[in-house]
Amino acid sequence: MHKRRFIIEPGGTLNGTLRVPGDKSISHRAVMLGSIAEGRTEVSGFLEGDDAMATLAAMRALGVSIEGPQAGRLSIDGVGRYGLRPAPLALDLGNSGTSMRLFSGLLAGQWFGSRLVGDASLMRRPMRRVTDPLGRMGATIHTGPDGTAPLSIEPSTALRGIDYVMPVASAQVKSALLIAGLYAEGRTRVTEPAVSRDHTERMLRAFGADVVVDGPHVSVSGDAPMRGGSVVVPGDISSAAFFLVGASIASGGSVTLTNVGLNPTRTGVIDILRRMGARIHVEAEETDAGEPVGTVSVEPAALRGIDIPPELVPLAIDEFPAVFIAAACATGETRLRGAEELRVKESDRIAVMADGLAALGIQAEPQPDGIRIVGGPIRGGRVAAHGDHRIAMAFAMAGLAADGPITIDGCAEVDTSFPGFVELAHGAGLAICSEEQAG
Ligand SMILES: O=C(O)C1=C[C@@H](OP(=O)(O)O)[C@@H](O)[C@H](O)C1
Numbered sequence: 225m226h227k228r229r230f231i232i233e234p235g236g237t238l239n240g241t242l243r244v245p246g247d248k249s250i251s252h253r254a255v256m257l258g259s260i261a262e263g264r265t266e267v268s269g270f271l272e273g274d275d276a277m278a279t280l281a282a283m284r285a286l287g288v289s290i291e292g293p294q295a296g297r298l299s300i301d302g303v304g305r306y307g308l309r310p311a312p313l314a315l316d317l318g319n320s321g322t323s324m325r326l327f328s329g330l331l332a333g334q335w336f337g338s339r340l341v342g343d344a345s346l347m348r349r350p351m352r353r354v355t356d357p358l359g360r361m362g363a364t365i366h367t368g369p370d371g372t373a374p375l376s377i378e379p380s381t382a383l384r385g386i387d388y389v390m391p392v393a394s395a396q397v398k399s400a401l402l403i404a405g406l407y408a409e410g411r412t413r414v415t416e417p418a419v420s421r422d423h424t425e426r427m428l429r430a431f432g433a434d435v436v437v438d439g440p441h442v443s444v445s446g447d448a449p450m451r452g453g454s455v456v457v458p459g460d461i462s463s464a465a466f467f468l469v470g471a472s473i474a475s476g477g478s479v480t481l482t483n484v485g486l487n488p489t490r491t492g493v494i495d496i497l498r499r500m501g502a503r504i505h506v507e508a509e510e511t512d513a514g515e516p517v518g519t520v521s522v523e524p525a526a527l528r529g530i531d532i533p534p535e536l537v538p539l540a541i542d543e544f545p546a547v548f549i550a551a552a553c554a555t556g557e558t559r560l561r562g563a564e565e566l567r568v569k570e571s572d573r574i575a576v577m578a579d580g581l582a583a584l585g586i587q588a589e590p591q592p593d594g595i596r597i598v599g600g601p602i603r604g605g606r607v608a609a610h611g612d613h614r615i616a617m618a619f620a621m622a623g624l625a626a627d628g629p630i631t632i633d634g635c636a637e638v639d640t641s642f643p644g645f646v647e648l649a650h651g652a653g654l655a656i657c658s659e660e661q662a663g
């Protein structure tokens with residue numbers, strides 16, 4: 225893998241009307257569910273980032289014919305639930321936790337076996353959270369001794385529906401079980417300890433699957449036929465989040481983000497930033513079905529530290545690296561608890577952010593399930609993103625408030641979720657440059 229670093233000179237601002245790329249979570253689901261539905265699924269707004277492309281390549285390896293992507297458009301010839309074919313080789317899911325966990329559920333119900341691998345980061349992430357409940361449904365999946373990939377999924381004889389109370393609020397676990405439930409006898413019911421993103425439920429329903437949502441319980445059966453259709457992928461609020469924070473902490477300018485996905489299970493970052501005093505204006509558009517979308521405008525504001533309400537944690541789970549930068553620029557203390565999940569993302573996002581903030585002169589105390597950050601002046605310095613796309617982009621935005629240049633090592637993975645980040649941010653006024661490094 226090549227290496228890349230970002231260098232951000234101080235003094236930039238953010239300005240203009242911007243459009244971020246498509247939602248990563250919805251892009252994965254469009255490919256997976258479109259592939260196992262009957263008929264054609266036309267996708268627009270697909271995220272052409274490495275993670276969603278890994279899902280697409282895996283589906284092709286499983287025998288599905290997919291045209292595109294061309295300018296965000298895909299045309300998927302759904303093969304139906306039982307139309308997949310064995311992949312000739314292991315499926316390499318790169319850096320993408322969502323791909324590995326959702327494919328575990330999908331492949332657990334097939335008549336053939338599969339093997340799933342990924343990059344060094346993905347091979348360290350916990351997989352028993354899906355393989356254990358899938359085992360209770362009758363699947364046989366072998367993990368490494370630490371419960372990590374490679375995963376070897378044996379051919380399925382028969383899956384049965386279970387009633388599963390999830391120990392963690394995880395949309396990946398919920399989705400893996402619901403997708404496996406399409407192949408199980410009887411109903412599969414999942415109960416969430418807190419609300420997590422519901423894109424799978426929405427898309428399954430749009431495709432005609434038998435899904436019932438009742439408070440924290442979601443259940444599915446494989447009885448109803450699933451027909452593909454059109455999927456319009458909105459812009460990714462997780463990508464927009466960097467600009468929400470950047471424009472809030474900058475010394476001037478204002479940003480309008482169009483076509484941002486506003487699914488209420490994803491908008492926790494807007495709630496958190498507003499509680500901190502951010503000036504964010506949201507204009508939702510009328511949407512008939514599928515996923516809500518709208519325009520979000522933001523301008524600089526004097527932020528103050530807050531205690532982040534625990535119920536917002538799963539609704540902003542990927543946005544915490546950016547929120548921590550907002551906290552560093554706020555007056556007073558920000559405290560986050562109940563967010564131990566951040567330790568098992570592409571990197572340990574609590575430890576890596578705490579180290580980086582400290583390198584920029586900010587007092588940041590990591591805790592097992594969160595962090596305490598005391599706002600103050602941001603100095604220039606050198607930080608390590610550890611190959612975590614969201615850490616790299618969060619520290620890039622810190623450059624808008626820093627008094628000297630910030631160098632960020634380990635930025636190559638930004639393309640997993642946000643291809644074109646450097647160009648978009650630079651065009652809006654961030655003094656960022658990206659350098660390839662040898663080795
Ligand atoms: O279902 C999804 O698309 C995702 C769910 C979240 O993970 P968890 O389910 O592990 O919380 C999130 O962090 C990830 O980026 C995408």
Ligand SMILES: C=C(OP(=O)(O)O)C(=O)O
Pocket residue numbers: 275319320321322323542569570614641
């Ligand atoms: C955690 C993330 O993704 P994944 O779990 O799919 O690797 C993310 O994009 O921040």
